[in-house]
Amino acid sequence: MRAVAWIDDRLRMIDQRQIPFETETIDYEDYAEVARAITDMVVRGAPAIGVSAAYGMALAARQSAATDVPALLRDLATAAGVMKAARPTAVNLAWAVDHVMDVARSDRFTTPNAIRAAILDEAHRMAEDDVRTNKQIGQYGAALIKDGDTILHHCNTGFLATVDYGTALGIIRTAHEQGKHIHVLLDETRPRLQGARLSAWECEQLGIPYDIIPDTAAGFYMRRGEINVVMFGADRVAANGDVVNKIGSYQIAVLGHENGIPVYSAMPISTVDLTMPDGDEIPIEERDPAEVRAPYGCEIVPAHFHARNPAFDVTPAHYLNGLVTECGVVLPPFTENLRKTVESKK
Ligand code: MRU
Numbered sequence: 001m002r003a004v005a006w007i008d009d010r011l012r013m014i015d016q017r018q019i020p021f022e023t024e025t026i027d028y029e030d031y032a033e034v035a036r037a038i039t040d041m042v043v044r045g046a047p048a049i050g051v052s053a054a055y056g057m058a059l060a061a062r063q064s065a066a067t068d069v070p071a072l073l074r075d076l077a078t079a080a081g082v083m084k085a086a087r088p089t090a091v092n093l094a095w096a097v098d099h100v101m102d103v104a105r106s107d108r109f110t111t112p113n114a115i116r117a118a119i120l121d122e123a124h125r126m127a128e129d130d131v132r133t134n135k136q137i138g139q140y141g142a143a144l145i146k147d148g149d150t151i152l153h154h155c156n157t158g159f160l161a162t163v164d165y166g167t168a169l170g171i172i173r174t175a176h177e178q179g180k181h182i183h184v185l186l187d188e189t190r191p192r193l194q195g196a197r198l199s200a201w202e203c204e205q206l207g208i209p210y211d212i213i214p215d216t217a218a219g220f221y222m223r224r225g226e227i228n229v230v231m232f233g234a235d236r237v238a239a240n241g242d243v244v245n246k247i248g249s250y251q252i253a254v255l256g257h258e259n260g261i262p263v264y265s266a267m268p269i270s271t272v273d274l275t276m277p278d279g280d281e282i283p284i285e286e287r288d289p290a291e292v293r294a295p296y297g298c299e300i301v302p303a304h305f306h307a308r309n310p311a312f313d314v315t316p317a318h319y320l321n322g323l324v325t326e327c328g329v330v331l332p333p334f335t336e337n338l339r340k341t342v343e344s345k346k
Pocket residue numbers: 044045046047090154155156157158161162166167168194232233234235245246247311
């Protein structure tokens with residue numbers, strides 16, 4: 001089963017809030033419901049929300065009663081605004097919606113139904129492209145992992161975070177499939193626990209040896225020499241190579257650097273945003289503090305206690321040894337090499 005799939009003319013998504021206890025899916029026929037599912041994190045992970053948004057736009061086109069092209073484009077522009085507002089940080093979301101809008105506006109299509117069909121085709125193409133891309137990232141990244149390595153991984157970057165296969169966890173999966181004897185330490189990733197709940201569930205299914213560790217234990221294992229490589233994903237990469245990713249990525253990158261351990265971030269080129277000169281320009285989502293006070297309803301402190309909940313942080317590029325993309329591993333100097341890599345993809 002894929003995290004995101006088009007089945008029987010509906011968008012079907014695994015409800016990631018239920019994993020690892022239940023594997024339930026929800027079907028969507030309404031684009032506004034898809035946007036809500038992205039906000040509520042039924043689906044999460046930068047590539048997965050990008051493709052979900054593209055399918056959401058296909059639903060919006062179908063929901064529109066427009067009988068001429070200008071009217072349909074107006075309805076789609078409204079839907080695009082709703083979709084893009086669902087989560088602000090991962091650029092894949094806006095990238096996918098803008099891309100679909102470009103297709104819709106193309107003068108190749110002269111009827112509303114032609115546009116509706118073209119948007120759905122484009123969403124399918126994006127979904128298949130994501131899977132192919134992830135497998136390429138896996139091949140390039142696995143070359144950075146040696147037999148016997150222990151990898152520290154943050155958040156969830158596996159098949160649930162993408163359409164299938166995954167990025168950083170896809171690299172780990174590829175190394176495992178290549179027969180390398182590896183072990184993964186999975187940061188639990190507070191407050192939503194994507195590492196403990198989702199990455200551990202994926203490792204269970206794939207037979208990859210792992211241990212969940214408290215986020216606070218990463219430095220402990222690094223100093224003991226038990227971690228060889230640090231790997232995480234990305235929600236947006238700035239032109240200078242700064243990586244915005246799940247909250248807590250920054251601290252493990254600094255710790256890895258301090259301990260002489262290579263630190264890699266993995267992402268499709270669609271996650272690179274060359275319009276952002278550095279990571280500090282990228283909007284960081286602040287989520288409901290209730291997620292900190294009572295993760296998944298498990299009350300840690302009374303509801304009136306004060307809390308803050310930034311969902312992402314910025315890892316400055318100089319803490320990173322490389323950026324693993326479908327076009328290869330981008331090495332420093334990132335500003336120059338990232339631009340060249342993005343251009344080569346075009
Ligand atoms: O808040 P989330 O769970 O959507 O955050 C996900 C991450 O930060 C991932 O590391 C990132 O999207 C890369 S997933 C391939």
